[in-house]
Amino acid sequence: MAELDTGGGGGKHKGGKKPRGKKASTRIDMTAMVDLAFLLLTFFVLTTTISKPNVLPVVIPPKVDPNEKEEVEPPKVAESKILNMILGANDQIYAYVGILNPGEGKNPEVQTLSFAPDKLRELIRERQQAVKQQFNDEKELIVLIKPLSSSRYGNVVDILDEMNISEVKKYTLAEINAFEKSEIVKVNEPDNIIDGPEK
């Protein structure tokens, strides 16, 4: 298949007929061209990035300067609107409702969840319903996401993603407070208490 075929044309005079122009074959050897085409094709296939990565936009609250006295007091929020999610080691979530303040001796019910979406989604849904009943608007639910230093970055993205899926409008990444540290982290992750993320 590798030669130029020139045989086709019947160029020899036969009998007394008029001499015809030599007919060149229309077949060309394409092997080399194909080789080159495939080489280039392979090159482009391998070097190309067809799909562009997707991004998850994030907005974080500005840092509060401790030297700057805040003129406006932070708004007061009903405790029942707040859902805390503490992200721990081994893809565990410790979730509870409300605010834990030192000295109040409250003992909130802490649920331990995994990242299995149905359980997590169910909890958020449940809270949304509860908030809706009380305040007539499920968008009032506030989720505080508190990753421990034993958690993975993937967990954080998962939970941010979950907020988008469940359409929670108010959520933020927060730091764990001293009380949560002593009440929840100590119980569930005693190894983690030494290098706890509290700053």
Place this chain on the structure above:
Amino acid sequence: MPKNKIARKSSKIDMTAMVDLAFLLLTFFMLATNFKAEEAAKVETPGSVSDTVIPEKDIMMITVNDSGRVFLGIDNRDSRVTMIKKIASVNKWQLTEDEVKAFSLETNFGMSFSELKNWMSLPPAEREKFIQKGIPCDTLINELPQWIMQGRYAHKEVKETDLRLVIKADKNTKFPAFSNVMETFRELRVHNFALITTLENDPRKTQ
């Protein structure tokens, strides 16, 4: 008796259709291609349902790999040149043209100031072998703010647009490594940024 001859078939094939296809694909890939940037670190990004596509240009990408090493890259080469010149003048380095060029060819790097200075003075063959340990970014030594600041200034000068900050971290990165980068952003009053993720199925749509 005459031997039975096996009928010989022509070894010629008609390649026209194949060639057509090959060239069609070739054309497609040539037009659609967007060369993969060489990456200093391998990163497996977590999944999310966000279908926002990363902007085409004006990106500063901070990569955090699974062991918490931090790498930085700007997509525009002119901005990289201006950035390293600015960093050099801040730190009072004397850089040769060759050194600046060597730096500008790296789309991603992760070295401390002192390592970088050494790296630039190495011959090209040894530069590739250099193991990049990441830009120091913790509460003790944090060189990231300077890079981000100068990178943004440089890009503003060159392209007259703002750089958008993007974090690409491995899903197994420990949270503190990511948190350090995020806190650096907060210090610099960068409150809007994006995390690179891989697209996952949205359960809202499949139900």
